[in-house]
Amino acid sequence: MAQPQHFSYSDPYNPTPNPALESDEARIAFWAKQARERITWGQEWPEELTHSFKKPEVIGVDEDGVEQLSVPEIKWFAGGKLNVAFNCVDRHVEAGKGEKVALYFEGEPGDREAITYAELQRRVARAAHGLEKLGVKKGDRVVIYLPVIPETIIFTLACARIGAIHSLVFGGFSAEALKFRVEDTGAKVLITTDGQNRRGTVVPVKVNADDACAGENAIEHVIVVDRTAQTEAARAEVPWTEGRDVWYHELIANVPDSHDAPLHDAEDPLFIIYTSGTTGKPKGLVHTMGGYLVQTAYTHALLYDLLPDYEDEQGVLRPDELSAVNDPAKVESTVHWCTADLAWVTAHTYEIYGPLVNGVTEVIYEGTPNTPTFERHFEVLERYGVTNYYTAPTLIRSLMGAFPNGIEQGKFDLSSVRLLGSVGESINPEAWRWLRENVGGGTASFIDTWWQSETGSTICSPRPHDPQFAPSGTYDDDAPHTRVKPGCATRAVPGVSTRVVDEYGNEVAPGLQGFIVVDKIGPSMARTVWGNPQRYLDSYWKHYGERGWFLAGDGAKVDEEGDTYILGRIDDVINISGHRLSTIEIESSLVTHEAVVEAGVCPVEDELTGHQAVAFVTLTEAGQALSAEELKKALSEHIRKEIGPIAKPKDVVAVADIPKTRSGKITRRLLGQLYQGQALGDRSSLQNEEALEAIEKVLAAR
């Protein structure tokens, strides 16, 4: 393939946005082309409706004289008709790929299943009929409270097929967290399991579902997937509400295994996703069918290396970044594994819709990474020949803790892995290197994808072909031209753009901390907060008002080469004597010390300096051998050397576990509240609530 026309600049790795997309017109045309060529439409949208964006406008002033803004209105491909499930499943079968494996499922107890696209089509059809039998119609909400099993994906697609709005809830959530989502969505149906396999035991789940449905709500039916009971006698033990509850296998016993896919409007809602709740009460973001699917399909292809390559003047293979088709050979050879729980936005985009819309094979694993042991994780990689491994820094750090000397050479054959990806938090360079050396054979590409539930798909990331992914040993960390930047989210993907600005909207100088905004949005941007458009405006758009910039809520900086680093949440910034420090920077430094496995740093108030940093750490064996005093001294010295005396922690607290959200994010907000003896805020999203109590005890005993 000859060099594509649109690479008009000399350095394809130049971080500036692709000049071919600089004008709004070109950018919108780019997305229209992606939409037309990647997605099968029943009816195309009127061209003038490709994109409309009503930015917030001043509509008056309130009694205090504060300007009032209108809520933003975002639309893409309005009037276009499609079926999302058809695009993810049926059309691959129609194209003769029915026998290709869509999903390799591995259960925690070790049960395995390979589900082809044809089989997936039949199962989605049956689930769609099942939902329809219960009276679920387009626009109704369905809450899916399931672990990582095939049925979770099947129901998600079945909802998409009939136009019901799905909202997935992490299977590990408490009844209370589920209740909030059942009530907030006004769901008509809740789907759950009898029980779940969790860390080697069977945990009852149906009882949580029952508790969540007690009280005021719109639930008419609870569908129960039989995951752990499996005999009549065991099923009889499951708590049951006659008339409301229905076993899934009974519901679909006599339904046909084909289902006509109705067409929906591109702007019909596809799902509601609640943010992780790292900074407070979760927001139910609404994503719509057409735009979400288009940007998901494109960014999945771009970042997971499905785009066709061309040879540049130097004979180096480069991907054609703006291509709207995939390279069939790359699609065939890809085995994708995203380790996220299906309820997280990462999984919606890069575990459910992205891989399936692009027709690749993927793996899903039910268990936690350390169940039955951490080795299972590498067995899964080996067994299915995983090529793309997408995970989170927190998981990498626990692998580092479990294998302090690295993974034994030759123990697992991980040679299939060619691409690594990380999401959820800034990845510290140590973890970046560890994963690349131990799982990526020292040569794999590494994408650090920055995005959010709000943006629906990745906004900033290095590309799989960037030269920074030269084999290890051939790069030099200090030589700028090699662009080795572990932990750097690099630059916006084509079709969107970002800036790092101060609070007035002025671009900040290289190296200085500012706020990252998405100043040009793509089709997968959330349209609103469910039932609360005002909160959508207030949380994300109000700050930059009529400019129409989306405030992501993360701090960031841009380096001399124009590459973007994410510095963590605005709320997590520590301001010590006027110096703004990022908690992540301090944490990243702490975990490079031999005593520390994981660190959570929070600001605490200080009369003299404004803030001080307090560090909560989990320890390696070496760390456990130190006294509290020795530990504090060693870590303070380390931080002093690595960052500067100003960042030295006021206190170091050794703990067994650090509280995290279900998506593995450290809840620094709760750490600060615990330390200062304040009332704890929202904790419904925690994966390890017991960590809070344990920390409380440690603090009380000092």
Ligand code: ATP
């Ligand atoms: P809430 O908005 O309720 O506090 P949340 O922000 O944790 O929850 P998500 O939408 O799941 O919910 O997470 C998005 C956030 O995760 C980003 O705003 C950013 O802070 C962080 N993040 C995600 N990917 C990266 C990355 N590659 N580098 C740095 N930070 C990341």
Ligand code: MG
């Ligand atoms: Mg957020």
